Amino acid sequence: MAGFANKYKRLKKSTRTNISAYGLVIILFVVALTMQSTGAISNSLSGQLVPICTYIVMALSLNLTVGFLGELSLGHAGFMSVGAFSGVIAAVSLQSSMGSGPLLLLVAMIIGGLFAGIAGLIIGIPVLRLRGDYLAIVTLAFGEIIKNIMNCLYVGVDMGGLHFSLKSVNDLGMENGKIIINGPQGAVGIPKLATLTAGFILILFALFIVLNLINSKTGRAVTAIRDNRIAAESVGIGVTKYKLTTFIISAVLAGMAGALYAMNFSTVAAKKFDFNTSILILVFVVLGGMGNIVGSIVATTILYMLPEILREFADYRMLLYAIVLIIVMIATNSEKAIQFRDSVMAKLSSKKRKSQNDSETKEAVNNE
Amino acid sequence: MSKMVPLPSKSIVPERDVNKPPILETNHLGIDFGGLTAVDDLTLAVGRTEIAGLIGPNGAGKTTVFNLLTNVYQPTRGDIMLDGVSTSKKSTAQVNKMGIARTFQNIRLFGHMSVLDNVKVGLHNLTKENLAVCLTHLFGYRKTEKQANEQALEYLDFFGMADMANFPAGSLPYGAQRRLEIARALATKPSIILLDEPAAGMNPSETAELMNNIRRIRDNFQIAVMLIEHDMNLVMNICEGICVLDHGKVIAKGTPDEIKSNPTVIEAYLGKKNDKKVEAKEGETNAES
Numbered sequence: 001m002a003g004f005a006n007k008y009k010r011l012k013k014s015t016r017t018n019i020s021a022y023g024l025v026i027i028l029f030v031v032a033l034t035m036q037s038t039g040a041i042s043n044s045l046s047g048q049l050v051p052i053c054t055y056i057v058m059a060l061s062l063n064l065t066v067g068f069l070g071e072l073s074l075g076h077a078g079f080m081s082v083g084a085f086s087g088v089i090a091a092v093s094l095q096s097s098m099g100s101g102p103l104l105l106l107v108a109m110i111i112g113g114l115f116a117g118i119a120g121l122i123i124g125i126p127v128l129r130l131r132g133d134y135l136a137i138v139t140l141a142f143g144e145i146i147k148n149i150m151n152c153l154y155v156g157v158d159m160g161g162l163h164f165s166l167k168s169v170n171d172l173g174m175e176n177g178k179i180i181i182n183g184p185q186g187a188v189g190i191p192k193l194a195t196l197t198a199g200f201i202l203i204l205f206a207l208f209i210v211l212n213l214i215n216s217k218t219g220r221a222v223t224a225i226r227d228n229r230i231a232a233e234s235v236g237i238g239v240t241k242y243k244l245t246t247f248i249i250s251a252v253l254a255g256m257a258g259a260l261y262a263m264n265f266s267t268v269a270a271k272k273f274d275f276n277t278s279i280l281i282l283v284f285v286v287l288g289g290m291g292n293i294v295g296s297i298v299a300t301t302i303l304y305m306l307p308e309i310l311r312e313f314a315d316y317r318m319l320l321y322a323i324v325l326i327i328v329m330i331a332t333n334s335e336k337a338i339q340f341r342d343s344v345m346a347k348l349s350s351k352k353r354k355s356q357n358d359s360e361t362k363e364a365v366n367n368e
Numbered sequence: 369m370s371k372m373v374p375l376p377s378k379s380i381v382p383e384r385d386v387n388k389p390p391i392l393e394t395n396h397l398g399i400d401f402g403g404l405t406a407v408d409d410l411t412l413a414v415g416r417t418e419i420a421g422l423i424g425p426n427g428a429g430k431t432t433v434f435n436l437l438t439n440v441y442q443p444t445r446g447d448i449m450l451d452g453v454s455t456s457k458k459s460t461a462q463v464n465k466m467g468i469a470r471t472f473q474n475i476r477l478f479g480h481m482s483v484l485d486n487v488k489v490g491l492h493n494l495t496k497e498n499l500a501v502c503l504t505h506l507f508g509y510r511k512t513e514k515q516a517n518e519q520a521l522e523y524l525d526f527f528g529m530a531d532m533a534n535f536p537a538g539s540l541p542y543g544a545q546r547r548l549e550i551a552r553a554l555a556t557k558p559s560i561i562l563l564d565e566p567a568a569g570m571n572p573s574e575t576a577e578l579m580n581n582i583r584r585i586r587d588n589f590q591i592a593v594m595l596i597e598h599d600m601n602l603v604m605n606i607c608e609g610i611c612v613l614d615h616g617k618v619i620a621k622g623t624p625d626e627i628k629s630n631p632t633v634i635e636a637y638l639g640k641k642n643d644k645k646v647e648a649k650e651g652e653t654n655a656e657s
Contacts, residue, residue: 007624008373010603030397073415095404101384164598190420209503212502212503212504212505213502213503214501215505215567216497216501216509216513217488217492217495217497217502217507217512217516218499218502219502220481220485220488220489220492221492222411223478223480223481223485224478224481224489227477227478227479227481228476228477228478230440230472230476231472231476231477231478232489233459233460233461234438234460234464234469234470234472234476234553235469235489235492235552235553235556236460236461236462236465236492236493236556237489238459238491239461249503311618359424
């Protein structure tokens with residue numbers, strides 16, 4: 001075991017991150033699957049498993065923008081919304097020809113990701129010229145605009161194809177058609193195809209993309225831009241190109257997560273993807289550590305389940321949630337807390353070493 | 369081919385470069401910030417393997433010249449030619465691709481990245497990895513990364529820093545950070561490298577090492593070096609041509625020896641001989657009135 005630990009320490013930092021990230025996700029999946037099959041988790045928590053998966057993907061993708069690109073985006077739920085609704089439209093309209101199966105879910109997620117990516121491109125071109133607070137405000141506005149558009153969007157499908165309207169159902173002009181998105185009520189009649197396994201695969205896919213991107217030429221360029229934009233330009237990096245690329249990849253992943261999220265429910269309303277959702281994802285990223293992939297996964301899992309676990313405390317649960325957030329913030333950021341943590345760790349490791357030495361000397365004595 | 373600008377002074381370009389066109393030329397270059405003229409009528413030429421110095425008192429506009437050469441600022445007047453090609457309307461990144469690399473007066477490293485990764489960022493445009501390769505790590509990713517690692521290590525080794533490759537760049541001692549910045553700039557394979565006060569904050573032994581390194585850069589990579597420096601010992605020792613700026617204008621050009629004995633330069637640095645008396649007199653008259 002000690003040999004393994006040493007080997008692990010000697011690996012490159014990027015390899016270590018990869019192993020721990022993939023390993024963590026696989027362990028979480030196995031635990032969730034066994035608990036689900038043995039019925040060890042409550043029904044309400046069981047229903048949260050797919051949303052947890054989608055929020056992990058959301059946190060991973062937002063971490064790309066916030067942690068690695070270094071730009072604060074407050075409208076990430078907007079991309080989730082675009083992905084969710086375009087995915088649902090694709091799923092419902094293709095349902096008759098493709099049947100309801102994992103393939104339909106895959107197609108819905110791909111189309112969701114595609115449309116979110118296009119939205120990312122359209123938003124990214126003007127927004128990425130801005131910096132800091134201005135960028136944050138514009139992305140916030142984008143999230144709200146998407147929410148409001150989706151709120152009054154009517155979409156239906158009949159033999160003639162898709163029908164869109166921004167006024168009412170009657171304006172769709174369908175004959176015997178099926179309503180997919182019904183204005184403020186949101187998407188209705190969604191085929192519930194999302195499963196824990198699909199969520200798990202999507203997380204692995206997102207991890208694959210994000211981790212590969214970070215450890216590549218593009219990732220280095222993006223991190224360089226975050227660390228020092230002027231120096232990055234001086235070594236020949238086209239800043240806008242790389243910012244836009246990262247932003248679009250982040251949007252695509254968010255769109256895929258959105259499609260999966262929507263397919264977990266029979267109805268999804270646009271107001272689900274509002275400012276609060278954007279902030280929630282940002283909280284996961286910030287508390288997990290900006291630029292920390294494993295941190296994002298851990299923070300999302302714990303913080304998303306916390307309100308469910310705290311349900312017993314009824315009225316006080318959101319209060320407790322806030323307290324936990326504050327404690328985590330202090331524990332990870334306050335200098336004194338870090339000192340305390342380091343001293344505890346040092347003591348523990350020295351004790352370990354001591355006991356190891358003791359056992360070694362004992363062995364030596366025994367051998368003699 | 370552009371019109372050859374007459375060289376500022378025959379002696380400023382070293383023997384070996386005399387018959388070749390200069391690598392960098394500026395032609396009546398000038399920039400105004402609002403009403404303030406920061407640089408005016410700057411005409412100079414740097415030979416292909418010349419070590420050129422740009423000196424002048426504080427606020428003379430030296431760093432502004434570097435910012436003009438790298439298109440951080442767009443010039444108000446005049447133009448810049450790199451190997452006979454105009455660099456106007458190009459972005460800073462494009463100018464770097466054309467062959468101008470630089471370092472900064474206040475060190476600008478990618479502090480959270482490793483020393484090796486800093487140099488690999490310098491290799492950015494020479495690393496053949498498209499987005500598909502970046503996202504999948506397939507299609508020859510290992511090969512290109514290995515190549516980049518080896519090349520980056522070579523640059524680090526050139527400055528004796530190969531053993532620091534995995535440290536975070538921000539944790540390096542000051543002198544090493546300066547060297548790393550130069551290594552990163554060199555990794556972009558420039559034809560001229562601009563060093564902005566490379567010896568600032570260095571002790572005499574570090575400065576001597578730097579001088580040696582600058583000569584090695586020129587000899588090894590066969591490129592031109594242009595440097596801004598306040599350390600006159602360094603400038604006079606290694607520069608073959610020197611340009612002196614004061615208040616944004618060129619007041620002298622020539623070899624170190626010519627500059628040393630130039631009365632205008634001495635005046636710019638030390639002031640006029642009877643300045644003190646004049647000031648004192650003025651003070652008296654002011655007091656009287």
